[in-house]
Amino acid sequence: DQFLQLPANRCFDDLEDPEAVGIDDGYLVLTAAELKENVFEPVVKDVLSLIQEQLTQAKDCAAIFLVGGFGSSNYLYSRVKAQFSSQVGLISIPPRPELAVVRGAVCVGLNPRVVTSRIARRCYGISSDQPFEKGKDPLAKRKFEVNGVWCIDRFSPYVKKGQKLNVDECISRERYTTDAGVSKLADIPIPCPHLPSSRLGSMVKVKVNMNFGLNEIKAEAVVGDKVYSTILQFDAVDTY
Numbered sequence: 001d002q003f004l005q006l007p008a009n010r011c012f013d014d015l016e017d018p019e020a021v022g023i024d025d026g027y028l029v030l031t032a033a034e035l036k037e038n039v040f041e042p043v044v045k046d047v048l049s050l051i052q053e054q055l056t057q058a059k060d061c062a063a064i065f066l067v068g069g070f071g072s073s074n075y076l077y078s079r080v081k082a083q084f085s086s087q088v089g090l091i092s093i094p095p096r097p098e099l100a101v102v103r104g105a106v107c108v109g110l111n112p113r114v115v116t117s118r119i120a121r122r123c124y125g126i127s128s129d130q131p132f133e134k135g136k137d138p139l140a141k142r143k144f145e146v147n148g149v150w151c152i153d154r155f156s157p158y159v160k161k162g163q164k165l166n167v168d169e170c171i172s173r174e175r176y177t178t179d180a181g182v183s184k185l186a187d188i189p190i191p192c193p194h195l196p197s198s199r200l201g202s203m204v205k206v207k208v209n210m211n212f213g214l215n216e217i218k219a220e221a222v223v224g225d226k227v228y229s230t231i232l233q234f235d236a237v238d239t240y
Contacts, residue, residue, distance in 0.1 A: 003027045004028040043070070048079065051084060055087060064084060064091045065094055120162060120212070122185065124210065125156050131148060137154075155182055159212055208220065
């Protein structure tokens with residue numbers, strides 16, 4: 001039980017039954033049962049549910065580490081251990097768990113390559129028009145141009161959600177940007193040059209590179225012998 005001393009106030013004199021609202025001799029009494037039910041239990045249930053969801057996705061987990069301020073709670077540790085000790089061999093609170101995030105941020109800031117790989121949180125790619133492939137591309141995506149028959153809205157992913165990414169690694173395959181589950185997260189404009197020698201309708205070869213693995217995505221457009229690039233940086237929540 002917790003006893004919080006209240007400042008002197010005449011309003012308490014007007015209460016018919018101070019003990020009914022938890023006031024006893026100038027103190028606000030918060031019982032252990034009330035704290036467990038109304039403060040701890042809702043949050044602990046959310047944490048246990050999140051861990052269960054992560055274990056289901058991972059399928060094979062060797063250890064659970066509780067970090068952050070709440071991660072140092074012995075009560076949370078006991079609940080996590082009671083529910084998941086049969087599934088995970090090691091459940092532990094490392095030293096100074098409240099400093100885990102800020103220390104990790106400093107370590108990465110001093111040496112960005114201290115993290116050798118990451119798991120992609122989303123699928124990243126580009127929308128592009130590519131030569132139409134009969135029998136593979138839907139007719140609704142077919143577009144006739146002066147320089148050939150094209151497939152519009154083809155989605156070329158460079159990395160898939162849940163994929164392990166080493167530093168500067170990129171992989172691609174084909175989809176369509178209008179498929180179910182595909183939505184645009186952001187525009188990443190790449191400044192490209194004016195090409196005075198090119199006429200309307202003429203083909204210009206552009207190679208697009210996307211570099212992953214650090215706490216940013218570097219997108220490049222290669223036109224001839226020129227490289228034009230831009231960088232998309234993640235916020236702290238997305239990075240860590």
